[in-house]
Amino acid sequence: MSKRGGALDAIEAAIVVLEDDPAFDAGIGSHLNLDGRVQLDAIVMDGATLKAGAVAAVERIRNPIRLAREILESSEHMMLVGAGAEQFAREQGMALCDPEELILDRERTAWRRCREDQHAAEFHVDHAMGTVGAVAVDSRGAIFAGTSTGGTCCKHAGRVGDSPLIGCGCYADAEAGGVSCTGFGEAIMRIVMAKTAVEFLRTGMTPLETADASVKLLRDRGHGTGGLILLDKNGEPGFAFTTPRMAFGYVAADGNFVIAP
C-alpha cells in the first residue's frame, strides 16, 4: 500500500529504514566510541524556514532522525544533546531504548581492534564509515535534508562530528537546494561543507559541478575525504565522493529509481 506525504515525511522514512539497517553507521549497528558505547547524532532541516532539528550524543534513541524531526516541529530550539535530548524525547512521548539494543557483535570486534591499534583508531583503517542521509523536494516545492550517524569509530566520549551541525553535515535552502554529507567530520567542519555546497548552487553551478567542487575543497582546504548527496531546488541530483565508495540512489525525472553501480 502506498502512502502519500511531503518531503519531510520522505526523508524521515528513508533515514529510518537506513538507521534500522545494520549495514550502516546509524541507529542499530553504529560504531562504538572509545568507552564502548554508541552515541548517535542526527539532523533534519527545512529549506523554507531554515530551521533545523538536531540531536547529538544520544544513547537511548533507536531512531535519532525521529527525535530530530520532533525538535524541528515541537521545540523552540534547534539542537539538544545527551541526557537533555533524551529527556525531551520522553516529554514528547517517545520510547527510549536500552543502549545495548544498538550494539552489534561486529562493532564490538571492530572496537577491540581499534583500541589495540592506535593507527586504526585514528584513521579508521578497515572500518569504513557509513553515515546515512536523504534530501527531498516535493510537488509543493518544499525541500528538506537530513543526516544520521553513529560517528567515527573509537571517538572520544562526547565527540560530535559534522553530521548534526547545521551547515556542516546538512543544509537546505529552498532558494538553492539541499545537501547531506558524509566523511571525516573534523575535515567537513573546517569547510562547513553542506552550506558551502548550497552557496555553490547559488552561483549557478550544476548539482554535479557543485558536488565535485565540494569534495575538492574538502581535500584541498579540509585535508580530508568524504562525500555528499544533493538536490537543487528543481530536484536535480548531484553526488561526489573521495572515499573508496559511497552508496547512493535517487528518483530520476521519469520516476525510475537509480542506484549507484
Ligand code: ASP
Ligand atoms: N561524518 C561522520 C562523522 O564524522 C562520519 C561519517 O560520515 O561516516 O561523525
